[in-house]
Amino acid sequence: MSTAEIRLVRNYDRAAWFYETSxxxxxxxxxxxxxxxTAAQVKAGQKIIFLGVGTGEEAIIAAQRGAHVTCLDISSGMLERLEARMKRRGLKAEILCQDAFQHDRLGYYDAVAANYFLNVFRHDDMQRMLKHAAGLVRPGGKFMVADVALARGNPLSRIFNLVYLKTAMATFWTLGLVPLHRNYDYAQYFSDAQLKLNHIRYFRLFKGGPVVFQTWVATKKKSR
Ligand SMILES: C[S@@+](CC[C@H](N)C(=O)[O-])C[C@H]1O[C@@H](n2cnc3c(N)ncnc32)[C@H](O)[C@@H]1O
Incomplete structure (x- = not known):
């Protein structure tokens, strides 16, 4: 691991106790x-991997739905908490402490979820990771990303989105958890990763407020 990666892991280990609640x-x-x-898109018996799963609240839901869940993260601090939560609920999941780039089960999963994960990478690495993650999905399977939303709606909503999400990014950057970058429009890279956008679900602050988060659901193309 490079010094930068070691630092990143240490920072996520330290953030594990407050990350999800905050x-x-x-x-x-x-x-x-x-x-x-993303967890609601998976059926009982299907294989799903959550990349950069953190403490994995949605992985727990997928396991409760009867899916075969793999949880991968580079931070052992995050995974220890997730493992304890799964155990407390009598749930089973495969837990892998690994760099996602090293995970090479190509075409193995019915679904891959990369939630609030791709934004920990700078642009070029994000593109590489998205392509790598899409490679783990079987043809016809699902690729999903929950993450910060692109600004949309009226000018006021757009300004709010900008200020709100940039403040969050600056805070996370101060903690050494993400690099500074613009909000990514993941759908732009889907075609190159053999993915077809299925739909986007938007999440508004205080329900009726501005759109600040979104979930992309895509399907892996079947090779002809
Ligand atoms: C922003 S957090 C999101 C965690 C979780 N998905 C959530 O939404 O609560 C990013 C996660 O990705 C993990 N991570 C960062 N780089 C990674 C890599 N190269 N491989 C696997 N996990 C990584 C971090 O340890 C951290 O748990």
């Missing part, structure tokens, strides 16, 4: 809702 408070529960939406 995200829930900051987003009024909408980060949780956007992640839960």
């Amino acid at each position: 995200a829930a408070v900051f987003s009024g529960g909408q980060i949780r809702a956007s992640k839960k939406y």
Whole structure:
């Protein structure tokens, strides 16, 4: 591991105890809702992997739905908490402490979820990771991303989106958890990763407020 990666892992290990709760408070529960939406797309018996799973609230839901869940993260601090939560509920999941780039089960999963994960990478690495993650999905399977939303709606909503999400990014950057970058429009890279956008679900702050989070659901193309 490079020094930068070691630092990143250390920072996520340290953030493990507050990460999910602070995200829930900051987003009024909408980060949780956007992640839960990915778990709701998976059926009992299907194989799903959550990349950069963190402490994995949505992985728990997928396991409760009877899916075969794989949870992957580079931070052992995050995974220890997730493992304890799964155990407390009598749930089973495969837990892998690994760099997602090293995970090479190509075409193996019915679904891959990359929730609030791709935004920890700078643009070029994000593109590489998206393509790699899409490669893990079987043809016809699902690829899902819950993440911060692109600004949309009236000018006031757009300004709010900008200020709100940039403040969050600056806070996370201060903690050494993400690099500074613009909000990514993941759908732009789907075609190159053999993905077809199925639909996008938007999540509004305080339900009727501005759109601040969104979940992309795509299908892996079948090779002819
Ligand atoms: C922003 S957090 C999101 C965690 C979780 N998905 C959530 O939404 O609560 C990003 C996660 O990705 C993990 N991560 C960062 N780089 C990684 C890599 N190269 N491979 C696997 N996990 C990584 C971090 O340890 C962290 O848990």
